Amino acid sequence: MPRALITGITGQDGQHLAEFLHTKGYEIYGLVKGQNNPKVAALLAEFPFIKVVHGDLTDFSSLVAALRQVEPDEVYNLGAISFVAMSFTQAELTSNVTGLGVLRMLEAIRLVGGEKKNPIRMYQASSSEMYGKVREIPQTEMTAFHPRSPYGVAKVFGHHMTVNYRESYGLFACSGILFNHEGPRRGYEFVTRKISSSVARIKLGLQDKLLLGNLAAKRDWGYAGDYVKAMWLMLQQPIADDFVIATGETHEITEFLELAFQCAGLGDWRNFVGQDAQYFRPAEVDLLVGDASKAERQLGWKREVDFPALVEMMVRHDLDVEAKRAK
Numbered sequence: 001m002p003r004a005l006i007t008g009i010t011g012q013d014g015q016h017l018a019e020f021l022h023t024k025g026y027e028i029y030g031l032v033k034g035q036n037n038p039k040v041a042a043l044l045a046e047f048p049f050i051k052v053v054h055g056d057l058t059d060f061s062s063l064v065a066a067l068r069q070v071e072p073d074e075v076y077n078l079g080a081i082s083f084v085a086m087s088f089t090q091a092e093l094t095s096n097v098t099g100l101g102v103l104r105m106l107e108a109i110r111l112v113g114g115e116k117k118n119p120i121r122m123y124q125a126s127s128s129e130m131y132g133k134v135r136e137i138p139q140t141e142m143t144a145f146h147p148r149s150p151y152g153v154a155k156v157f158g159h160h161m162t163v164n165y166r167e168s169y170g171l172f173a174c175s176g177i178l179f180n181h182e183g184p185r186r187g188y189e190f191v192t193r194k195i196s197s198s199v200a201r202i203k204l205g206l207q208d209k210l211l212l213g214n215l216a217a218k219r220d221w222g223y224a225g226d227y228v229k230a231m232w233l234m235l236q237q238p239i240a241d242d243f244v245i246a247t248g249e250t251h252e253i254t255e256f257l258e259l260a261f262q263c264a265g266l267g268d269w270r271n272f273v274g275q276d277a278q279y280f281r282p283a284e285v286d287l288l289v290g291d292a293s294k295a296e297r298q299l300g301w302k303r304e305v306d307f308p309a310l311v312e313m314m315v316r317h318d319l320d321v322e323a324k325r326a327k
């Protein structure tokens with residue numbers, strides 16, 4: 001039975017990945033931070049097969065201890081401060097967790113991996129935010145980075161460290177450059193979930209208005225359930241490499257609004273949406289669109305859920321969630 005250690009298990013991708021690896025027969029360990037993390041009970045209620053290990057990406061010795069305890073075949077490093085807006089106000093924390101955390105995990109694997117017969121394979125959760133002020137359209141594995149936030153800068157550090165440890169020490173370490181991926185498990189702080197949950201609340205008469213920031217940004221939005229399969233595929237290859245995972249389509253936030261309000265039968269989104277300065281960022285990533293042809297060719301990966309289906313999935317889910325909460 002292959003064994004996986006997932007950091008960021010309580011997050012959106014951690015949950016999707018655990019669900020997927022379970023179908024593949026994996027024994028799954030999740031690294032959980034904090035002394036009484038409130039997300040753990042809900043996680044274990046939904047996924048009773050997950051085994052919890054305590055540790056933190058800012059604490060090297062806890063990572064070494066976790067690796068020695070679990071003896072994983074594969075490590076998926078998904079843990080991060082992942083909210084770009086927060087990275088502007090807590091830049092040092094973001095650099096420590098999202099950036100240096102990758103180095104700590106690589107070092108821990110180098111140390112503990114040397115004690116194992118079969119080398120540990122590692123997946124690093126890199127991000128399209130690394131492209132920032134994009135140098136070319138669409139973005140590929142070869143496109144130069146120009147990050148626009150402390151989060152993006154930290155991810156660039158983690159990406160280069162992953163490549164460096166692979167080249168310097170022969171670690172089987174892959175960097176997946178994933179474009180935005182969403183779904184019903186998305187955190188409420190991100191724009192898609194903020195929209196789908198607000199649409200549901202407006203429909204149910206629980207909220208009047210939705211306040212957002214920059215509506216002109218364009219993103220390449222896919223479904224998280226499709227993207228975690230690519231993470232696993234990367235670690236099944238004979239040679240470690242880096243891959244862009246994206247849909248190849250870009251949509252403005254207004255298009256997400258249009259479909260989400262339509263889906264709930266609320267008509268024109270402009271009647272409900274306003275703007276608030278607090279949601280604008282000091283620097284913005286205006287347009288992202290990825291070229292995943294390398295992943296399609298070499299991994300045989302393809303997205304299954306398209307943009308309208310994603311919006312509908314999120315709105316329908318939140319209509320259920322909010323209706324249950326309102327009871």
Ligand code: NAP
Nearest residue numbers: 008010011012013056057078079080082125127178180181
């Ligand atoms: P998420 O929902 O925000 O989850 C982040 C996870 O990181 C949570 O489980 C969180 O634990 C954990 N974490 C935070 N600080 C930690 C620390 N000091 N030590 C250990 N774990 C810590 O993020 P996601 O959307 O699932 O994304 C997963 C990964 O992919 C992240 O690295 C993200 O940056 C990257 N990524 C995401 C996207 C996307 O569109 N979703 C795209 C590209 C890359 P708590 O819940 O206990 O705080």
Ligand code: F7E
Nearest residue numbers: 082084127128129179180189190191192212213214217279
């Ligand atoms: O913002 C704009 C905002 O926070 C998307 C993370 O998973 O994907 C995510 O980062 C866009 C931005 O995601 C609001 O300014 C407008 O242009 O949903 P988001 P993100 O910043 O793209 C990447 C790939 C990651 O790696 C990250 O970890 O929407 N926007 N108004 C808003 N955004 C938010 N959150 N809230 C608003 O009210």
